[in-house]
Amino acid sequence: MSKQKPTRPISRPRVKDDPKSLDLDKNSEEAAGQFLTSNQGLRINDDQNSLKLGERGPSLLEDFILREKITHFDHERIPERIVHARGSGAHGSFQVYESMAALTRASFLQDPAVQTPVFVRFSTVAGSRGSSDLARDVRGFAVKFYTGEGNFDLVGNNMPVFFIQDAVKFPDLIHAVKPEPHNEIPQAASAHDTFWDFISLMPESMHMIMWVMSDRAIPRSLRMMEGFGIHTFRFINSKGKSRFVKFHWKPLLGIHSVLWDEALRISGCDPDFHRRDLWEAIENGDFPEWEFGIQIVEEKDEHKFDFDLLDPTKIIPEELVPVQRIGKLTLNRNPDNFFAETEQVAFHVGHVVPGIDFTNDPLMQGRLFSYTDTQLIRLGGPNFHEIPINRPLAPIHNHQRDGFMRQMINRGHVSYEPNSLGNNDPAQAPARDGGFVSYAERIDAAKTRARSKSFVDHFTQAAMFFHSQSPTEQGHLINALRFELGKVAAQPIRERMLYQLSQVDDGLAEKVAAGLGVKVPVKIDGPGNMSIPADVNPKDLQSKKFTGKPFISPALSMANTVKDTIQSRKIAALAADGCDDGELAAMKKALMNAGAQLKVVSPHGGSITGSSGKAIPVDFSLLTVASVLFDAVYVPGGDAHAASLSHEMKAIEFVEEAYKHCKAIAATGAGFDFIKMTRVGEDLEDGDAKSKSLVNHQGVIGGRSAPIAKVATAFIEAIAKHRAWDREQKVSPIKEPENNRK
Numbered sequence: 001m002s003k004q005k006p007t008r009p010i011s012r013p014r015v016k017d018d019p020k021s022l023d024l025d026k027n028s029e030e031a032a033g034q035f036l037t038s039n040q041g042l043r044i045n046d047d048q049n050s051l052k053l054g055e056r057g058p059s060l061l062e063d064f065i066l067r068e069k070i071t072h073f074d075h076e077r078i079p080e081r082i083v084h085a086r087g088s089g090a091h092g093s094f095q096v097y098e099s100m101a102a103l104t105r106a107s108f109l110q111d112p113a114v115q116t117p118v119f120v121r122f123s124t125v126a127g128s129r130g131s132s133d134l135a136r137d138v139r140g141f142a143v144k145f146y147t148g149e150g151n152f153d154l155v156g157n158n159m160p161v162f163f164i165q166d167a168v169k170f171p172d173l174i175h176a177v178k179p180e181p182h183n184e185i186p187q188a189a190s191a192h193d194t195f196w197d198f199i200s201l202m203p204e205s206m207h208m209i210m211w212v213m214s215d216r217a218i219p220r221s222l223r224m225m226e227g228f229g230i231h232t233f234r235f236i237n238s239k240g241k242s243r244f245v246k247f248h249w250k251p252l253l254g255i256h257s258v259l260w261d262e263a264l265r266i267s268g269c270d271p272d273f274h275r276r277d278l279w280e281a282i283e284n285g286d287f288p289e290w291e292f293g294i295q296i297v298e299e300k301d302e303h304k305f306d307f308d309l310l311d312p313t314k315i316i317p318e319e320l321v322p323v324q325r326i327g328k329l330t331l332n333r334n335p336d337n338f339f340a341e342t343e344q345v346a347f348h349v350g351h352v353v354p355g356i357d358f359t360n361d362p363l364m365q366g367r368l369f370s371y372t373d374t375q376l377i378r379l380g381g382p383n384f385h386e387i388p389i390n391r392p393l394a395p396i397h398n399h400q401r402d403g404f405m406r407q408m409i410n411r412g413h414v415s416y417e418p419n420s421l422g423n424n425d426p427a428q429a430p431a432r433d434g435g436f437v438s439y440a441e442r443i444d445a446a447k448t449r450a451r452s453k454s455f456v457d458h459f460t461q462a463a464m465f466f467h468s469q470s471p472t473e474q475g476h477l478i479n480a481l482r483f484e485l486g487k488v489a490a491q492p493i494r495e496r497m498l499y500q501l502s503q504v505d506d507g508l509a510e511k512v513a514a515g516l517g518v519k520v521p522v523k524i525d526g527p528g529n530m531s532i533p534a535d536v537n538p539k540d541l542q543s544k545k546f547t548g549k550p551f552i553s554p555a556l557s558m559a560n561t562v563k564d565t566i567q568s569r570k571i572a573a574l575a576a577d578g579c580d581d582g583e584l585a586a587m588k589k590a591l592m593n594a595g596a597q598l599k600v601v602s603p604h605g606g607s608i609t610g611s612s613g614k615a616i617p618v619d620f621s622l623l624t625v626a627s628v629l630f631d632a633v634y635v636p637g638g639d640a641h642a643a644s645l646s647h648e649m650k651a652i653e654f655v656e657e658a659y660k661h662c663k664a665i666a667a668t669g670a671g672f673d674f675i676k677m678t679r680v681g682e683d684l685e686d687g688d689a690k691s692k693s694l695v696n697h698q699g700v701i702g703g704r705s706a707p708i709a710k711v712a713t714a715f716i717e718a719i720a721k722h723r724a725w726d727r728e729q730k731v732s733p734i735k736e737p738e739n740n741r742k
Ligand code: HEM
Pocket: 080, 081, 082, 083, 084, 087, 121, 122, 123, 139, 140, 141, 142, 155, 156, 157, 161, 162, 166, 167, 170, 229, 230, 231, 312, 345, 346, 347, 363, 366, 367, 370, 371, 374, 375, 378
């Protein structure tokens, strides 16, 4: 019996035909219109006072209501993930474009009419649960497909390679990057001695270092990053034929990042920037989308590359094996409850379905052990597969029993196999009925603790990545290394890192060195690779310096990404009392028609009065935001408004910071005079301010009398390009080094 009719909407909209959504509903709770109860269902009459001996007397042990409430509260926290603790999740669905039956028997890849529900969790790796979204870090990109044949988890990252080649080094890598154990500093940052000490001794990490020092490590949005399965997997078709496969996620909004200077500011202004962006995009109906890509290599071609397919520090360049886009992932529903869903979800590389199998990549092999092992303690026992977000849509029948928090009530007295008392059910499934059969790979080998010689080249692909970047991206990568190594206190670590970088590219090492004020050593004491077993000669595992002509892979540069949409971008309109509300409304309409949002940012909250006397609601006051939280800035006309902005330090900073970060800036009427008096004006000709024609120079757009429609069109084009990188040389040029070798 309920208390009254609910007055508020009782649940967020469900996706009607989504079976996982309906499955989760079985465990959902709706408080609207209900009485407050204890965990035993007893209605609570007084939730304000504990039971006491007299109004001013001591509390009584008898107060079972107080004890239940406080006991539960005392136990609300569970351990955070040992890695990837900070994350954000969303529900969605996946649909294949056409049947992949020729390549794999996986049922969810057979029929374009089938929508497979998914839950996706994005994460950073090093920081704790409450750390900033904008840390320089790899982003986890984990997808749980609830297929008819059981859960398939694709537990990947936004970078296609990894730091290490063998899982046995994972605890060392994570210990090195996590806050240092004596003082627990720094949080969510690799810029410290232990990380770079480890990396400088592990040249196998050099390719991954190029990726994490690139802007890929500071995405503009979780919706604007690629995803990769990293390891080489196998696809097996119904005839049992195996092919190698690499998995990719390609964002339809393109791949975009922020600048490091912005990342630092965002971490202060809005540490939940990515989480909020994902949440708001889904609430606004801007559903994030990725295409699912595969690279297929025939078994017979396993050894045709000059790297090993089993080596997770290597990619197969898309120019050698193109990525076929075979389906689409759409995220369309936010979780109802962060803890129950995003925190309790448990991914595992070992969750596969018939038609998908593993290879002997030694990093993947170790992962196959690690996930269940860690989740046993993180989620408190062996039954976490029963937690609603983890339970498959496919039915579960087996003889596993008991353990903490068991939900399933197994009937009957048989819990072993084989049995005659229960008709030997549940029965093993033949392959034709979906029984999983591991691929029968032929292996003729001695048992050994060793690394294949085919894993030894650590610099060729690092050089490929560096040389495939645009000059702007290279500059950012160099500055990232200058920042990170600049935070390293121990000089020998810096020097060893410069030596390792010089094995990738001398110019890169010298430029980083110039920023540090250190010379690049021509040689170092001891072997360049310290990740060597006790009885192995380091020379046998020494990677040669890269000296050849680098392979250029245009697919690796974000400069070549999608730049024709401003869908879901957030633009600030800087406005004060007296702003030209006609221009503001016209710009808002144009941006909204192009799929973006315009938010009014003013010196104060509440509302401002436009030039026509109308009240304009303010979205944010200048005190609560900064331009780093927006993609672009528009300043409308209006003499009084422009005059008051010009006296507002924060308004000037707002525009100048957007300018420094190479964002599109548009201004009309007196708004143009305002931006001209800021640093933006340095870029404009004197005549520009008076001219009726449109100024369109390195992402600065507008004019004193430029027509708003023309300004809006040029502004939209400039925002779609993401940034006016050609402006960067002017605002923060990268200095060429002088002789920097010792
Ligand atoms: C290609 C290399 C790797 C990738 C792409 C990767 C990716 C991920 C991702 C995305 C998560 C977060 C999952 C979530 O959102 O809940 C994660 C968690 C984790 N990873 Fe990895 N990882 C890699 C290597 C490893 C290795 C080598 C190990 C250990 C041998 C490992 C152990 C773990 C553990 C213990 C967790 C926490 C899981 C949990 O508490 O649920 N990872 N990994």
